[in-house]
Amino acid sequence: MSSIRQRLFACIVTTGLATGAVGAQLLPSLPAVGGIGQAVGALPSLGAPLEQLLSTAQQQTATAPSLDRIALPDAIGSLTAASLLDLRRLRLALLVSAHKRELEQDERGNPVRRGVLVTVDPDPASLAGAIADGFRVERRDTNGDLGLTTVTLAVPGNMRVRMALRRLHQTAPRLIADYDHVYEPSGGSLLASIAALAAGGSASGPAIAMIDGGVASHPSLARAAIEQRAFAGTAKATGHGTAIASLLVGEQGPFRGAATGARLYVADVYGGSPAAGSASAIVAALGWAASKKPAAISISLVGPANALLERATQILARRGIPLVAAVGNDGPAAPVQYPAAYAGVLAITAVDRNDRALPEAGRAAKLDYAAPGADMAAALPGNGYARVRGTSFAAPLVAARIAEAGIAHLGAETAPGRGKVGRGIICHLCRIDPKVVGAK
Known part of the structure; x- marks a missing residue:
């Protein structure tokens, strides 16, 4: 073996x-x-x-x-x-x-927060019934930016969350309840960094929000207008978040992001821990992001369907806030990943330098567009650049084009590609050759 x-x-x-x-x-x-x-x-x-x-x-x-x-x-x-x-x-x-x-697994092996369930806009009678059955209110959150209330319930005793969810559905069938699933970056894990967080700067361009790990300082981000907020402990710089931010607003010599001059709002849902990134943290981050009136929200995270996250995406869609999400990199045999699969969310895959869809790209319930996601460079925390690969790095390019030109103009700029690329490739010329910037 x-x-x-x-x-x-x-x-x-x-x-x-x-x-x-x-x-x-x-x-x-x-x-x-x-x-x-x-x-x-x-x-x-x-x-x-x-x-x-x-x-x-x-x-x-x-x-x-x-x-x-x-x-x-x-x-x-x-x-x-x-x-x-x-x-x-x-x-x-x-x-x-x-x-x-911190973690358990649901019926399909997806990671979830241990010992807790999340209810969405619970009615008082159902909540009282759950409490009478041994569930305990751990916290109540009112997301004013989304008009959404969530109540996190601690499960009775040492009960596993799988059994607890079944019991809660029996006890209070009217409750919208689910696990607090944990979501992963869709282009490699978070690279924890001791680099300082990127901050400051001013810009008059459109606002873009990203839901990810924290963004580190980097020469390409020195003049960018970046505001960061933590939704899982203290904000910490990560490689994944830094790479995504550089593809959006980075600018240094031959390296240029797809929306330089935009104002970037970074919601850190990890705090440097891969065991974070929960649905509840992501929804809180989406509320904050929505308050910034963004032209687009980029999210390069993947995970299973979740009732709380679905409700948040529905609210954003009704408000006309474009949410752009990567489809993941676990191949066509893997389960469909969310939030990309939700209605009203643009599902993005990635292509290589030959405009060929990445064979490891995830299976999509729907596929809207593709963008460069391989044979390209992105910033490393502190200094330098790295070669990156994954649908994570395609999603921000589409978000950038929405911010720059508007969602209605996406169809007019598509380029053809090979394989499953949805309606075509966006930001076709946005790939930065790793050799040009000496990427590792």
């Missing part, structure tokens, strides 16, 4: 992927293993492509749910859909295994 398969097996056992409905959802069942007393899923066949095309270091990079990478290795594009799905399973299992105090 290869080391990566051993890690997957260990995570299946230690994080509970083998139990209950999860085994049926994720993996074929096998006889009970090692006294666990429940059926465990068969190890996915990672297959020759994974072992042959990715080095050990690349395998660790592609699956590590940590703060040590900014983009996927280029070799990820050579993997089969099955291997990409295996990588997703392992990555999520490792994330939960590394943060057992």
Whole structure:
């Protein structure tokens, strides 16, 4: 058994992927293993492509749910859909295994905040019934910017959230309740940085908001107008957030973002921790972003459908605030990812330098546009540039074009592409060649 398969097996056992409905959802069942007393899923066949095309270091990079990478290795594009799905399973299992105090998994293996459920605009009678059944109000939040009230309920005792959600639906069937899912960056994990946060500057251009990790200082952002706010602890600079910001408003020599001169509002939903990025934090961030009257909101995060996040996107859509989201990088066999899949959200995939859709791009319930997302450079925290790859880096380019020209003009500037590119490629000439800026 290869080391990566051993890690997957260990995570299946230690994080509970083998139990209950999860085994049926994720993996074929096998006889009970090692006294666990429940059926465990068969190890996915990672297959020759994974072992042959990715080095050990690349395998660790592609699956590590940590703060040590900014983009996927280029070799990820050579993997089969099955291997990409295996990588997703392992990555999520490792994330939960590394943060057992903060996270659990739902029926499909998605990470959720441990021990809590979130209700949306709960009616008093249903809430009282839930409390009488042992649920406890942990916090109540009124998002005035969205006109939305959420009540976070602590589950009774040490009950697992999967069982608690079923019980809550039985106790208070009128409640709109869901897990507080955790969402991932859709182009590599957050690279934690000791660099100072980018701040200050003035600009008279349109406002753009981004929901991501914190943005570090960088020469390309020295003159940019950036305001940051934390929604998960203290704001911390990250590689992912810095890269996204540079693609929006960066400017240094030959490097130029797609919306230089725009005012950038950064909502940090991670605080430097991959165990953050919850639906409740993202919705709070969306409310703040909406208060800035942005021309567009860019979100390069992916995760499952969630009742709270869906309600927030519906409110934004009714207000006519464009929300642009990446479809993810787990391949065509992976589940459809949100918020990109919601009605009213523009779903964005990525293309390489040959205008070919990235083979690892996620399966989309709908696909609106593509933009450059590989063979390109973006800023590193502090100084320098990195080669980036992923649909994460395509979404901000589309948001930038909406801010600069308006959403009604997107169709007029599309370029043709190869593969699944939706209605065409936006910001076709926005790719910065890594060689031009000496990207690592």
